[in-house]
Amino acid sequence: MSVILVTGASRGIGRAIVKRFAREHHHVIACARGRQGLDALAAEVPGVECLACDVRDAAAVDALANAVSGRHGAVDLLVNNAGAFQPGSIAGEADGVLEAMLQANLFGAYRLTRRLLPAMVARRRGMVLNVCSTASIAAYPNGGSYSIAKHALYGFTRNLREEMKPHGVRVVALLPGATHTDSWAGVPLPPERFMPAEDVAEMAWAAWNLSPRSVVEDILLRPQRGDIGEADFQ
Ligand SMILES: NC(=O)c1ccc[n+]([C@@H]2O[C@H](COP(=O)([O-])OP(=O)(O)OC[C@H]3O[C@@H](n4cnc5c(N)ncnc54)[C@H](OP(=O)(O)O)[C@@H]3O)[C@@H](O)[C@H]2O)c1
Structure with a gap:
């Protein structure tokens, strides 16, 4: 296990x-941050260990890393998935949005990874999977600071991959397109236009399952009909 x-x-x-x-x-x-959501998850998935943490809070990230290391020694797989999505343009968005997007999508992942990495390196095994986005590799007009932050997360992932090659630690970038989650709440499009979150999870599972001799560096997946764009709203 x-x-x-x-x-x-x-x-x-x-x-x-x-x-x-x-x-x-x-x-x-x-x-996650909210206790209610974690309690609901624990009720649905027996055996899951739930720890509240806001990844934007450096002290909370350190406390999470300490708690996990204290109880388990090391983690085999770290999935840096927490993030926040705010559409906007560089010219139009308010001051502070870039800082907020970097904090939610990059700084927590960077810090938590750095805390948990030494134990993986010492054991010469482990995997870090960062949930990036198609916005990590594509520029688009309302990408704004979210896209900047996701590009940065992908840059972090690629650099870590190079760094970890000699240490037996696999590093994976998962780059999903539009996935049917709360991030899209209120957007007037049918669920069929999005990928189900279960498909994204299936790819994480597949990458994990390869032998330690192989790594899937990038997992890029999109809705069958392609990225959501202006044409969807006409
Ligand atoms: N959905 C998409 O189309 C899509 C596409 C590409 C990439 N992504 C990326 O995939 C990841 C997950 O997105 P999602 O759409 O599944 O999001 P979601 O449905 O909105 O869920 C977000 C989850 O993260 C938790 N969370 C939010 N902020 C947090 C924080 N600061 N610290 C710890 N936990 C936090 C939320 O719980 P609490 O609110 O209780 O903290 C919730 O459990 C994000 O990094 C997102 O950028 C999503």
Whole structure:
């Protein structure tokens, strides 16, 4: 049984990843800010260990890393999934949005990874999977600071991959397109236009399952009909 830590785990993609790994009887630690969401997850997925943490808060990230390391020694798989999405343009968005997007999508993942990495390196095994986005590799008119932050997360992932090559630690970038989660709440499009979160989780599971001799560096997946764009709203 492996130890899997998933941030942003109470809803959406994170929740689907928790359920996919728990189904295979791994020990899954789920982190999110809200206690209510974690309690609901714990009721639905027996055995999941829930720890509240806001990844934007450096002290909370350190406390999470200490709690997990204290209880389990090391994690086998860290899934940096917590993030926030705010559409906007560079010219039009308010001051402070870039800082907020970097904090939610990059700084927590960077810090938590750095805290948990030494134990992986010492054991010469482990995997870090960062939930990036198609917005990590594509520029689009209302990408704004979200896209900047996701580009940065992908840059962090690629650099870590190079760094970890000699250490037996696999590093994976997961780049999903539009996935049917609360991130799209209120958008007037049918669920069929999006990927189900379970499909994204399935790819994380597939990447995890390869032998330690192989790594899936990038997982890029999109809705069958392609990215959501202006044409969808006409
Ligand atoms: N949905 C998409 O189309 C899509 C596409 C590409 C990439 N992504 C990326 O996939 C990841 C998950 O997105 P999603 O759509 O599944 O989101 P979601 O349905 O809105 O769920 C977000 C989850 O993260 C938790 N969370 C939010 N902020 C957090 C924080 N600061 N610290 C810890 N937990 C936090 C939320 O719980 P609490 O509110 O209780 O904290 C919730 O469990 C994000 O990084 C997102 O950028 C999503």
